[in-house]
Amino acid sequence: MKTHDVRVWMVDTTLRDGEQAPGVFFRPLEKLTIARRLAECGVDEIEVGIPAMGEFACREIKAIAQMNLPSMLTCWCRAVKKDIELAIGCNTPGVHISFPTSSILLKTFEKNEAWVLETLDDTVRFARHYFDQVSVGAQDATRTDMDFLLRFCQASIGLGVHRVRLADTVGMITPSALMDMIETLLIRLPGLALEFHGHNDLGMATANAVSAVDAGAKAISVTVNGLGERAGNAPLEETAMALFGIGAKKSNMRLSELARLCNTVARFSGHQIHATKPIVGSRIFSHESGIHCAGLLKDARSYELYDPEQVGRSTPRQMILGVHSGSAAIKHALAHRNINIDADAAQRLLPQVRSAAAAGNKPVTPELLESIYRRTLCVKQ
Numbered sequence: 001m002k003t004h005d006v007r008v009w010m011v012d013t014t015l016r017d018g019e020q021a022p023g024v025f026f027r028p029l030e031k032l033t034i035a036r037r038l039a040e041c042g043v044d045e046i047e048v049g050i051p052a053m054g055e056f057a058c059r060e061i062k063a064i065a066q067m068n069l070p071s072m073l074t075c076w077c078r079a080v081k082k083d084i085e086l087a088i089g090c091n092t093p094g095v096h097i098s099f100p101t102s103s104i105l106l107k108t109f110e111k112n113e114a115w116v117l118e119t120l121d122d123t124v125r126f127a128r129h130y131f132d133q134v135s136v137g138a139q140d141a142t143r144t145d146m147d148f149l150l151r152f153c154q155a156s157i158g159l160g161v162h163r164v165r166l167a168d169t170v171g172m173i174t175p176s177a178l179m180d181m182i183e184t185l186l187i188r189l190p191g192l193a194l195e196f197h198g199h200n201d202l203g204m205a206t207a208n209a210v211s212a213v214d215a216g217a218k219a220i221s222v223t224v225n226g227l228g229e230r231a232g233n234a235p236l237e238e239t240a241m242a243l244f245g246i247g248a249k250k251s252n253m254r255l256s257e258l259a260r261l262c263n264t265v266a267r268f269s270g271h272q273i274h275a276t277k278p279i280v281g282s283r284i285f286s287h288e289s290g291i292h293c294a295g296l297l298k299d300a301r302s303y304e305l306y307d308p309e310q311v312g313r314s315t316p317r318q319m320i321l322g323v324h325s326g327s328a329a330i331k332h333a334l335a336h337r338n339i340n341i342d343a344d345a346a347q348r349l350l351p352q353v354r355s356a357a358a359a360g361n362k363p364v365t366p367e368l369l370e371s372i373y374r375r376t377l378c379v380k381q
Helices: 028-040 055-065 081-088 103-108 113-127 146-158 175-188 205-215 236-246 255-269 290-298 327-335 343-360 366-377
Strands: 009-012 045-049 072-078 094-100 133-139 163-168 194-198 219-222
Touching: 009 236, 028 045, 028 055, 028 255, 045 055, 055 072, 072 081, 072 133, 081 094, 081 113, 094 103, 094 113, 094 163, 103 113, 113 133, 113 146, 133 146, 146 163, 146 175, 163 175, 163 205, 163 219, 175 194, 175 205, 194 205, 205 219, 205 236, 219 236, 236 255, 290 327, 327 343, 327 366, 343 366
Parallel strands: 009 045, 009 219, 045 072, 072 094, 094 133, 133 163, 163 194, 194 219
Antiparallel strands: none
16 A cells, blocks of 8 residues: 555545436535535535536536535536537536547447547647636546557646546446556556546445555545445545545545535435445444444444544444343443443343344344343342
C-alpha cells in the first residue's frame, strides 16, 4: 500500500448515475437537499445532472448552482457539442465529457477509435473556453484495448484536461487487475490524473475504489448507498470509511455526517437501507454471539472496527439475547433493569433464555428475560 499522505478527491454522482437506478426519480427540492447534504459531508465534487435530459434538468442544475455550495459542481455530457452548449447555460464550473472507448461500445454506437480521438480534440477545446474544470471519461475502460486507452489518455493530457475517468462500466474488473491497469497507465504517462468510477456487478466496487487509490488514482466516483444501475456503484459511505476512517488517507470528508446523508437518500430514492448494509445498516452494531458480547463488554474494539458515533450513528450498540447468547450478555441486560446477578446465576438462566429464543424464533426481550429470571431463580419481591 502506498503512503497515507494521499489527498483523495471524492466525486459524488448520486444525482446523475444514482438517479439512473430503475424507478428512482428525485424531485427538485429533494435534489437540493441531497446536494446540500453532500456538501455538508465534505464531498469535493458533485455531478449534478445531465443537461441533455431537457429543460427541467437544466432548471434543476441551475437551482443547485445558485446555492453556492463549497463543492465543485459538474455537468455530465456525452461527447456531443450540443450537450456541452446546454451545460454552459447551467452555470456549473465543471463539465465531464464521456466517450465510449471499448470495442464493444464503439461497435454498439457505430463509432471507431479515430472518431473518439477527433471528437475528444473538438469537444475539449470547445469546453475549455467555458469551464474552469474539464474532465473526460473512458466508458468501459476496463474492457478497452490498453494501447488505445493509452492514446486516449495521452491525447487528454495534451488537451489540458483536469482528469481522466476510468469507468468499470459493467463492474467486471478485480482489484488486482485494476491496480495493474492504473499502474501501467501512470508508468507510461507520468503526471496523468486518474479518477475511477466503479460499478458493483460482481460485488467488488468498494474494493476496486480503494485499490484504485492505492494504485495512484487521484479521485474516486461514488454514489450514496451505492445507488445506481443494475447492482449499483461504489458506495460513498463504504469507500469513504475504508479510505479515511480506517485507511487514514486525507480528504475533506466529514464521516460523522454519513448516517444522515445515507438516510436522506434512502428516503428520497425509495431504496431502503438493508439492515446489514456496511457502515449504515440498522443491525451492524447488534451482537448475539456469547464470545462477541463478552469481548465487547471488556473492550468495544475487540469485535467492532469503529465506533458508531464516528459515522454519525445515534443508536448505541445492542446485545441481542438469543440462542447464541452467553452469560455475560444476560448479566449486562439484567443490570440495565437494575437487577444485578453473579456469573453462576447468569449461567443458570442461560438454558432458559436459549430455549425461549428458539421456541419463539426471535430474540428474548428485556421483559421476558426478567420474567425468566424471576421464575428460574425464585426471586421474591
